[in-house]
Amino acid sequence: MRRSSLVLALLAGSLLAGVANAQTAKLRIMETSDLHTNLVNYDYYKDAEAHDFGFSKTATVIRQTRAEVQNSLLIDCGDLLQGTPLADYVAKVKGLKEGEVHPMYAAMNALGYDVASFGNHEFNYGLPFIENAVKGAKFPYSAANIFKGSTQEHWSRPYVMLERTFKDDTGADQKMKIAVISAVPPQIMQWDKGHLEGKLNTTDIIDAVEKMVPVVRQAGADLVIVAAHTGIGIPDTKKGDMAENVGYALTLLPGIDVVLTGHQHLSFPGGFKDLPNTDATRGLVNGKPVSMPGFWGSHLGVIDIQLAKKDGKWTVADAASTLRPISKRDENRKIVPLVENDAEVMAMAKQIHEETLKYIRAPFGKIEAPIFSYFSLVQDDPSVQIVSDAQIWYAKKALKGTKYESLPILSAAAPFKAGGRGGANYYTDVAAGEIAIKNANDLYLYPNTLQIVTMNGAGVREWLEMSVGIFNKIDATKTEPQNVIDNGFPSFNFDVIDGVTYEVDLTQARRYDNDGKLVAADARRIKNLSFGGKPIDDKQEFVVVTNNYRASGGGKFPGVDGKNVILQSPDENRQVLIDYISEKKTVNPSADKNWSFAKVGKPVTIVFDSSATAEKYLGNIKGSSKIGDGENGFVRYGLKLD
Structure with missing residues (x-):
């Protein structure tokens, strides 16, 4: 063997011995x-x-x-x-x-x-x-x-x-x-x-x-x-x-x-x-x-x-x-x-577990129509409507005798159980009839407390512009179906404001990004925003009922940063919902359809994912249909816009 080859062999052997003797462990x-x-x-x-x-x-x-x-x-x-x-x-x-x-x-x-x-x-x-x-x-x-x-x-x-x-x-x-x-x-x-x-x-x-x-x-x-x-x-x-x-x-x-x-x-x-x-x-x-x-x-x-x-x-x-x-x-x-x-x-x-079952099964009222959230991201929804009805009911009592008593009351509420990262079964579905605490928890998932803020008409408009950032921009010239929901936008930030009526123009770019930054100053998705049947007055003062998360700046909504809070209730929004139904004994949670998608000028199909169970309620949405299977257990549905 040549000297150089011998040296290389010895070195290789030394290295292998070093590796063999090295201390190693698995964790x-x-x-x-x-x-x-x-x-x-x-x-x-x-x-x-x-x-x-x-x-x-x-x-x-x-x-x-x-x-x-x-x-x-x-x-x-x-x-x-x-x-x-x-x-x-x-x-x-x-x-x-x-x-x-x-x-x-x-x-x-x-x-x-x-x-x-x-x-x-x-x-x-x-x-x-x-x-x-x-x-x-x-x-x-x-x-x-x-x-x-x-x-x-x-x-x-x-x-x-x-x-x-x-x-x-x-x-x-x-x-x-x-x-x-x-x-x-x-x-x-x-x-x-x-x-x-x-x-x-x-x-x-x-x-x-x-x-x-x-x-x-x-x-x-x-x-x-x-x-x-x-x-x-x-x-x-x-x-x-x-x-x-x-x-x-x-x-x-x-x-x-x-x-x-x-x-x-x-x-x-x-x-x-x-x-x-x-x-x-x-x-x-x-x-x-x-x-x-x-x-x-x-x-x-x-x-x-x-x-x-x-x-x-x-x-x-x-x-x-x-x-x-x-x-x-x-x-x-x-x-x-x-x-x-x-x-x-x-x-x-x-x-x-047994104590919890007893707790959730106790009835406290009746509902005259089913409450479901399968379509809560594409139409006004009963699971959001009943929360807003309860919040407005509470606010009327809470503000009575205060300087805010005469101001119009609006309510902001969002769908919590709307699929997304919660999975294909993460929806509310409560049958008409007796309602129990388990259903109230289903309708309002988090232990938020109710808060009320002041907001002028212009602020309400910006609040809604931020909220409708959940939608993707739609191209009215395309004939193929287009996905309408931005899955990176959490559904709990999709506030529906009740007490006003409005349309959402999907052909417009989103005005704010997910962090509340103005990204398209000329973009306006909110159309025909009205109060009392008339175009909203940007200077008119309103009170808006919401929760502590939103009122204190959660979601980074423009103009909602904790500085305009006029009431910090000790009561949870969920308890407010229970108290509302308990007092009324029987309520109708049907959505009042105060918002809708604006016409786009020609037939366009938007698609969204929901639960397979949603199919039984398709008749509630005009122009809707099942398209096929989505990913991770979801089903894809279509909605035709004119």
Whole structure:
């Protein structure tokens, strides 16, 4: 053998020996997020068992997934304690006594969670509730961007340092420090202003997390995980934007190894395929593993990491992210369960579940017509109408004897259950006859409180222009069907304002973007806006009944920023609805058709997705028809415009 060949062979052998002797280990990170108190697989609004959500199902997947490996962590990314009648029953009816463990925490304690992040909905019931509830968690929380009062003193610890002993690939014990940094959307100060103003303040997520990374590294962190209640967002999000969804931006920060997200109720890997530098198959964004596990326990996020020790420090050598679902759809789009309920979780939930069933089934009035939301994004809708009727009824009483008594009362309400990210079964459908609390929860999903603002006619017009940003622009020259709904626009920001009449011109560009920025100053979609049968007077003063989320700036509607609030009611909008029906005993929820699409000059077909069940109500919409199957269990419908 020539000398040069011998040297190369010796070097190669040395390198192989080095790799063989290198310390390596595998770590599995499991994530849940946006469980929204779906403790068991039960749809309390339909009063029926479900197979596509429920922590009782996710728990089974957790146990199976954990059993496959030696080393694992289990992390929750927030929006845990609000979202179902069970949540409302615990927080508002039964109450949570000092020292009592919340049912969700009892179940999660049994599953052995390691750490969790707060979500924005954790604050819906007020600060005392969450501060009391979290005492029952046998795992730590952190929040890097929430501070006490007007200070910079953290309300919760800014990060959690987990010290664990894991098995390496040879079976030897290895001690590791894993830092978990969490954060919430800074908008909690708007969305729950009534609960949090003067008590907390928030800062930009990216800035807060970036400041913590060198702190945890200096404290000896071998691995840095960001587990934040934030969506993946868009690439051009920058530090200081106070943005809601910043997962993508977090992957660009040096020193972060893993990013766990939620909030958007979407899935990754699988979704977000068009993002730059993203491998939506392996679940990598800018080379870093990212997870977003759907919602309500529909999936478990799983990130598998290969760790290597170099110069005494553990580093990520390779990683991949996957999702493990609890159900699937068969060839007939029927939901098929993939796992059984976890027996321990079901046993722990039995009593509170039965108490919740009794609570939701109590009738309190009658409705003369069915209430459904299948078409709530394309026509005036009974599920929105009844909320507005109740809000106006309340406002008349509340403003009596005040200086605002003589002002015209309008009501802004939006469809909450309108498919979208909630899935193909996420609609309201209440039959005529007796109505129970379960139906009221169905009609008004969130524990918002009623608020009233003042607004002139011009402001009402701009409010509506922002609202109709949900629609895509339609080309009147095209003969093929055109999709009318922008799925990136949340239905809860599609406010219908009752008390005025108006038309929506789909041939116009949207005037505002999703962040309330004026993007087309000459565009006007709202046509023939009238009050009392006459064109609205831009200077006329109105009062508009809405909720605390919108009144305090939620959704970034122009002119609605909390400065023009004249009444902050302690009553929840949902309770207002219950009280309204209780007093009237019998109500007719049929929509008054105060808005419609403007004529476009020639026949045009717009298409939208809804539930398969919507077909039974097609006769309620003139010119509508079923077109075919959509994606993810939805059905596509068409609507002809002249």
